[in-house]
Amino acid sequence: MADLIKTKYPMPTEKPEIRAKNFNEVAFGYTEALAKSEAARCLGCKVPACVEGCPVNVKIPDFIRHICAGDYEGAYAVLKESNALPAVCGRVCPQETQCESKCVRGRNGEPVGIGRLERFAADHHNASDPAPAAPPVKNGHKAAVIGSGPSGLSCAGSLAAKGWEVTVFEALHVAGGVLVYGIPEFRLPKTIVQKEIDTLKQMGVDIETDVIIGKTLTVDELFAQGYEAVYIGTGAGLPKFMGIPGENLNGVYSANEYLTRVNLMKAYKNSSTPVLHPAKVAVVGGGNVAMDAARCALRMGAEQVYIIYRRGEEELPARREEVEHAKEEGIIFRLLTNPVEILGDEKRFVRGIKVVDMELGEPDQSGRRRPVEIAGSEHDIECDCVIMALGTTPNPLIKSTTAGLETQRWGGIVADENGLTSIENVYAGGDAVTGAATVILAMGAGKKAAEAIDAKLNV
Numbered sequence: 001m002a003d004l005i006k007t008k009y010p011m012p013t014e015k016p017e018i019r020a021k022n023f024n025e026v027a028f029g030y031t032e033a034l035a036k037s038e039a040a041r042c043l044g045c046k047v048p049a050c051v052e053g054c055p056v057n058v059k060i061p062d063f064i065r066h067i068c069a070g071d072y073e074g075a076y077a078v079l080k081e082s083n084a085l086p087a088v089c090g091r092v093c094p095q096e097t098q099c100e101s102k103c104v105r106g107r108n109g110e111p112v113g114i115g116r117l118e119r120f121a122a123d124h125h126n127a128s129d130p131a132p133a134a135p136p137v138k139n140g141h142k143a144a145v146i147g148s149g150p151s152g153l154s155c156a157g158s159l160a161a162k163g164w165e166v167t168v169f170e171a172l173h174v175a176g177g178v179l180v181y182g183i184p185e186f187r188l189p190k191t192i193v194q195k196e197i198d199t200l201k202q203m204g205v206d207i208e209t210d211v212i213i214g215k216t217l218t219v220d221e222l223f224a225q226g227y228e229a230v231y232i233g234t235g236a237g238l239p240k241f242m243g244i245p246g247e248n249l250n251g252v253y254s255a256n257e258y259l260t261r262v263n264l265m266k267a268y269k270n271s272s273t274p275v276l277h278p279a280k281v282a283v284v285g286g287g288n289v290a291m292d293a294a295r296c297a298l299r300m301g302a303e304q305v306y307i308i309y310r311r312g313e314e315e316l317p318a319r320r321e322e323v324e325h326a327k328e329e330g331i332i333f334r335l336l337t338n339p340v341e342i343l344g345d346e347k348r349f350v351r352g353i354k355v356v357d358m359e360l361g362e363p364d365q366s367g368r369r370r371p372v373e374i375a376g377s378e379h380d381i382e383c384d385c386v387i388m389a390l391g392t393t394p395n396p397l398i399k400s401t402t403a404g405l406e407t408q409r410w411g412g413i414v415a416d417e418n419g420l421t422s423i424e425n426v427y428a429g430g431d432a433v434t435g436a437a438t439v440i441l442a443m444g445a446g447k448k449a450a451e452a453i454d455a456k457l458n459v
Contacts, residue, residue, distance in 0.1 A: 006109025055444030090119025139163030149177020151430025154446030246342025285389030419449030
């Protein structure tokens with residue numbers, strides 16, 4: 001019989017005053033007892049709407065049923081049928097707007113903690129250190145995947161499971177894409193990412209790092225080497241700026257650069273990686289990347305960290321959990337505030353940021369109320385570092401070196417619902433097509449493209 005308690009069983013977390021000073025993972029994860037209790041809240045719907053809300057269509061009631069029975073390996077096996085990176089998704093996927101938003105329990109209380117249970121099953125499996133499964137039997141087909149972020153890894157895993165020989169080409173020196181350079185250790189430990197990548201390698205996926213497609217090799221050269229299909233999952237790593245005065249001052253970062261220095265280049269471990277250690281930091285933006293940058297700056301020793309966002313709290317695009325954690329840790333939110341200039345001193349270092357107050361007017365094309373400047377509200381916020389977390393666009397390198405590849409005006413690759421581009425047997429998905437989005441949506445695109453590639457060429 002289902003547990004009819006209306007709220008999720010709480011996720012154990014480190015105390016804010018402790019975690020704000022280290023990069024240890026904030027959430028500890030469910031114990032077995034908590035996992036079984038939360039799993040018991042699932043009604044096991046005959047027509048599970050939660051599955052429709054999942055971009056990779058995980059059989060959610062099935063894996064939860066295994067947890068209820070104490071069969072954690074069975075739960076993991078169900079997850080892996082659809083999801084190449086369950087330990088990652090259990091941590092960073094916005095379940096509250098996807099699978100959990102469809103949960104029947106959410107109509108009269110809180111939905112089942114699907115993400116927390118996914119993390120539990122994956123972590124339990126990884127902690128048991130199971131013997132690697134035998135790699136799938138090869139089918140004689142060969143594919144190249146460009147980019148080892150969530151979209152590329154999902155495509156590679158799905159193709160490998162079908163018997164394809166898959167090579168993933170990664171521009172950086174470490175595989176994982178945004179999972180390693182963008183998402184901080186305290187949200188997604190890199191050992192977790194590496195474990196997921198190792199599992200793909202055990203399936204036969206080959207990963208080659210330090211290969212920049214468009215420089216080291218071109219898409220045409222990949223076909224010449226015998227690859228029958230190419231999947232472009234290069235993400236969206238080109239940062240946006242506001243175009244306001246002062247953005248070229250010393251002490252202004254894009255969130256991409258700042259997070260890459262802190263995470264991938266290990267500045268958080270007091271390595272030799274150069275990074276500012278400012279006293280007061282202003283982070284411009286309201287998404288998950290802005291929260292990550294702000295919380296990293298706090299852990300790197302900043303005394304005050306501001307989130308500056310031109311809309312109100314209800315419009316913050318970041319996950320509620322990340323906003324709550326940031327507030328608990330002491331991040332200061334300056335909402336309905338918009339920068340108009342970054343101020344510098346005589347040595348061209350940041351000394352502050354000039355902002356204006358905003359109010360919300362009529363909805364814009366996105367459906368959100370448009371922020372409107374309040375006349376005469378200019379004032380300064382003292383800071384010695386500014387981090388711009390305003391979103392990203394795809395890097396144009398592959399487009400510029402691949403004849404016939406059609407792109408949108410803003411840089412995204414044009415692809416159909418299965419990921420097929422304007423070039424035969426070249427597929428694309430994730431942020432390279434949509435612009436910056438979520439890990440799980442990118443994974444869904446990679447999985448769908450893999451299915452289309454296999455259906456077309458494995459005949």
